[in-house]
Each structure stands twice: as C-alpha cells, then as structure tokens.
Amino acid sequence: IELNYLYFPAQLNKDNVVEEISTGPGGMITFKVHRKLLKMLEPFGEEDAKFGFNSELFNTVKKGKTLVEFSSPNIAKKFHAGHLRSTIIGNFIANLKESLGNHVIRMNYLGDWGMQFGLLGAGFEQFGSQEKLNVNPLQHLFDVYVQANKEAEDNKEIQLAAREFFQKLEQHDSQAMSLWQQFREITVKEYQQVYKRLGVPFDVYSGESFHQEQAREVVQLLQTRGLLKTTERGTSVVDVSAEGDMSSCSTVLRSDGTSLYITRDIAAAIDRKEKFNFDEMIYVTDKSQQNHFLHLFHILRLMGHPWAESCRHVSFGLVQGMSTRRGEVVFLEDVLDEACARMLHNMQQATTTKEMADPGDTAEKVGMSALIVQDFRGPLEADYRFDWDRILQAQGDTGVFLQYTHARLRSTCAQKFVPNWLLIRMQVFINQLLFDEVLYQSNRDLQPRHLVTFLTKLR
Numbered sequence: 541i542e543l544n545y546l547y548f549p550a551q552l553n554k555d556n557v558v559e560e561i562s563t564g565p566g567g568m569i570t571f572k573v574h575r576k577l578l579k580m581l582e583p584f585g586e587e588d589a590k591f592g593f594n595s596e597l598f599n600t601v602k603k604g605k606t607l608v609e610f611s612s613p614n615i616a617k618k619f620h621a622g623h624l625r626s627t628i629i630g631n632f633i634a635n636l637k638e639s640l641g642n643h644v645i646r647m648n649y650l651g652d653w654g655m656q657f658g659l660l661g662a663g664f665e666q667f668g669s670q671e672k673l674n675v676n677p678l679q680h681l682f683d684v685y686v687q688a689n690k691e692a693e694d695n696k697e698i699q700l701a702a703r704e705f706f707q708k709l710e711q712h713d714s715q716a717m718s719l720w721q722q723f724r725e726i727t728v729k730e731y732q733q734v735y736k737r738l739g740v741p742f743d744v745y746s747g748e749s750f751h752q753e754q755a756r757e758v759v760q761l762l763q764t765r766g767l768l769k770t771t772e773r774g775t776s777v778v779d780v781s782a783e784g785d786m787s788s789c790s791t792v793l794r795s796d797g798t799s800l801y802i803t804r805d806i807a808a809a810i811d812r813k814e815k816f817n818f819d820e821m822i823y824v825t826d827k828s829q830q831n832h833f834l835h836l837f838h839i840l841r842l843m844g845h846p847w848a849e850s851c852r853h854v855s856f857g858l859v860q861g862m863s864t865r866r867g868e869v870v871f872l873e874d875v876l877d878e879a880c881a882r883m884l885h886n887m888q889q890a891t892t893t894k895e896m897a898d899p900g901d902t903a904e905k906v907g908m909s910a911l912i913v914q915d916f917r918g919p920l921e922a923d924y925r926f927d928w929d930r931i932l933q934a935q936g937d938t939g940v941f942l943q944y945t946h947a948r949l950r951s952t953c954a955q956k957f958v959p960n961w962l963l964i965r966m967q968v969f970i971n972q973l974l975f976d977e978v979l980y981q982s983n984r985d986l987q988p989r990h991l992v993t994f995l996t997k998l999r
C-alpha cells in the first residue's frame with residue numbers, strides 16, 4: 541500500500557495505520573498494520589459517512605468553545621466580495637472546529653449602528669416607501685441610502701435631519717427606534733434566506749448597535765485606568781504603540797463624544813467573553829482590517845484581559861473584478877443567481893443534462909460549490925481576480941469537478957458488487973485515514989486549501 545506520509549511523519553510513526561515498525565535481517569523493514577485496516581474487507585457501512593471524525597490524531601487537538609464571527613455585512617450598504625469571502629471562509633472555520641469536537645458559536649456581527657443610520661432614517665422619511673421596502677427591502681434600503689448620501693452633499697437640511705435622526709436613535713426615541721428595528725429585522729430575514737443557499741447557518745445575529753451603551757462604559761474604564769489621552773482636536777485616543785511613545789494611537793471617542801467602530805468592538809469582545817466564555821474567538825475579515833484587530837487585541841490586553849491572547853484575526857486577500865450581468869456586485873443574491881444561471885447555461889451545452897431530473901436544482905448546487913471552492917484554492921492571504929469561466933470549469937480544482945467526482949463515487953459505493961470492489965474499498969479507507977491528517981493540518985493554519993487539494997485527488 542502506498543501511503544502518503546508527507547504530512548506529519550513524526551506523529552505518523554505509529555498511529556491509526558501502522559501499529560508496529562520493526563527491522564529484520566537483510567535490511568527488511570516490517571510494518572505491522574493496525575487490525576482496524578481489516579475493516580477494508582467489510583462492506584460499506586453507515587460509519588463511512590462520518591469520515592475521519594474520530595481519529596486518535598484528534599485527541600492531541602485542544603478542544604473547547606470557539607466563537608467564530610464572520611460575514612458581518614452592513615445594513616443598507618453593499619455586500620461586497622470581502623463579505624462573501626468572510627462568509628465562506630468563516631463557515632469553513634466553524635465547520636472545521638466543530639468536526640474536531642469543539643463547541644462552536646457562529647456569530648454575524650452586523651454593521652447596524654453609526655451615523656449612516658441617521659442618513660438612512662432621515663432619507664427614508666423623505667423619499668422612502670413602505671411598499672418598496674416590503675417588496676424588495678435590500679434594494680430599497682440601498683437606494684434610499686445612496687440617494688440620501690448624494691443629496692446630503694449640498695443639502696444642509698438633510699444633513700441636519702440625519703444628525704437629528706441619529707441623535708434620536710442614541711436617545712432611544714421610540715419612533716426612530718421602531719423604524720431602525722424594522723430595517724434591521726427585514727435585512728436579517730433577507731440575509732438568512734441567501735445564506736441558506738450557501739449552506740451557512742448562524743447562531744447569533746449580533747451587531748454594533750448592541751454595544752453602544754457598553755462602549756460608553758469602556759471609555760470610562762479606559763479613563764480610570766489612565767489609558768486615555770486627549771488630543772488637540774478633542775478626540776480621545778489610546779496609545780497602542782509597542783514602545784508606549786504614542787507613535788501609534790487608536791481613536792476611541794470623537795470630539796462630539798460619540799463612539800467609533802473600535803470602541804464598539806472593544807465592548808463587544810468583553811461582552812462576548814462574559815456571555816459565552818469562549819476559549820478562543822476568531823474574527824474573519826479582509827486584510828484591510830488587520831491593523832484594526834491588532835489595535836483591538838492590544839487595547840484588550842492593556843485593559844487587563846488575558847484572554848485577548850485567545851483572540852485571533854483570520855484575514856484574507858482582496859478580490860478584484862467580481863461583477864454580474866447587473867454590473868458591479870451590490871447584493872449577495874446577485875452573485876449566487878449569476879453562478880446558478882451560468883452553470884445552467886453550461887449544463888445545457890452538455891448532452892447528459894437532458895437526463896437530469898431537475899437541472900435547475902443541480903445548477904444551483906453545483907454553482908454554489910463552484911463559488912466556494914474557487915475561494916479555497918489558494919492561500920487565504922493572496923489577492924485574486926474573479927473569473928466566472930475559470931470558476932465554472934468542469935475540470936481541475938473547481939467545485940464543478942468536485943461535485944462530479946462526489947456523484948461518481950457515491951454511485952460506485954452504492955453498487956454492492958463492482959468488479960474492482962476491493963480496490964475501491966481500500967482506496968476509500970486509505971483516504972479516510974488521510975482525511976484525518978488534512979483536518980489536523982487545516983486546524984493548524986486554518987487554510988481551506990489543504991482540503992481542496994485532498995478532495996481533488998480523491999478518485
């Protein structure tokens with residue numbers, strides 16, 4: 541049996557494959573293979589579906605509670621390629637952690653607070669429509685926001701109205717809050733449907749809005765701890781430089797006393813630790829926020845939270861040129877629709893499609909896989925150009941190919957007696973063992989590409 545021992549040879553000395561290694565006369569090396577391998581002689585069973593989730597290798601992996609925060613779009617704003625990547629990668633990490641026996645909390649942290657809600661609220665009061673909001677909520681909220689922004693450029697009145705609306709929100713004025721609440725609920729409901737198409741569930745829809753009170757407390761705390769400095773411009777900052785010489789500062793309070801993105805993030809992290817008592821917390825965003833998270837973790841440490849060490853930012857590269865027939869991508873749904881439509885089109889060129897029971901459904905599933913797999917091919921940090929043709933190729937390391945392989949393997953496994961049954965059985969079993977290692981390795985660097993490489997080699 542030719543096994544691939546490239547991964548962790550040290551751990552694989554004696555493991556779930558090789559029970560004993562001994563040398564004999566004439567330079568002979570004997571590998572005594574584990575009895576479990578006799579399983580190969582048994583027919584396929586239920587446990588084959590659990591594929592590698594109970595290997596001894598995993599006993600060495602630390603288990604606990606993992607909070608993964610991912611996707612996190614902003615209400616009324618564009619859902620850009622970065623949000624799509626965060627959704628797909630975050631889901632991968634959450635699945636991986638779960639399969640390794642961790643308790644995972646999947647959190648979506650919505651951009652649902654800030655000055656932009658002043659503009660959105662005031663804009664909606666002027667040119668919004670309840671009817672349009674019901675029919676096509678995301679589109680309407682986006683349109684209103686864009687229009688409000690444009691008009692605010694040289695319209696003092698709307699600027700004022702926006703500021704007033706946001707003030708009302710900060711003071712929990714019931715009318716303003718109920719409109720805001722409606723925007724939020726409607727957005728979450730829409731997103732849930734789209735996430736479902738990608739097979740991405742969330743346990744918690746949190747958001748910046750939940751932490752505005754706590755953000756005030758954070759500022760107080762920073763003050764009493766002597767960590768807050770006031771600048772000439774009247775803003776309050778925390779020194780986050782390694783040398784403590786103010787060469788790098790993070791602003792936590794504007795001169796008008798309102799909190800910022802990072803202030804709410806500090807509050808949110810502390811709140812999550814209290815609520816969920818996680819063992820590790822992972823944030824998934826594009827690399828443009830690297831400094832933001834470095835500052836966040838630094839400030840948490842300065843505030844005396846040792847668990848800041850168990851917070852981690854998984855960042856990824858930027859995607860260029862993701863567009864659909866409607867032009868530049870604004871909504872997640874458009875990307876998914878486009879993937880499905882293009883897949884269906886490709887399928888219609890192939891002859892086998894005619895025998896399919898539900899080509900639309902197949903196109904949807906294969907299209908989603910194609911989107912996901914193309915994102916996992918390279919190292920996460922790398923930027924890449926989005927290319928529909930490349931993504932939907934039937935050969936190579938694409939989701940289309942993987943789905944095809946999966947279907948073929950399943951139908952082979954479903955047959956009780958195939959001519960080379962033992963050979964196939966053996967291969968499947970060996971792959972199960974290797975799969976353990978792939979998961980193990982993925983857990984070390986949280987890179988999905990190991991999995992894609994493994995799967996594309998699966999025959």
Ligand SMILES: NC(=[NH2+])NCCC[C@H](N)C(=O)O
Pocket residue numbers: 609612613614649650651805823825
């Ligand atoms: N805790 C966080 N800051 N998470 C990332 C949030 C991402 C943010 N809503 C954005 O779209 O850029």
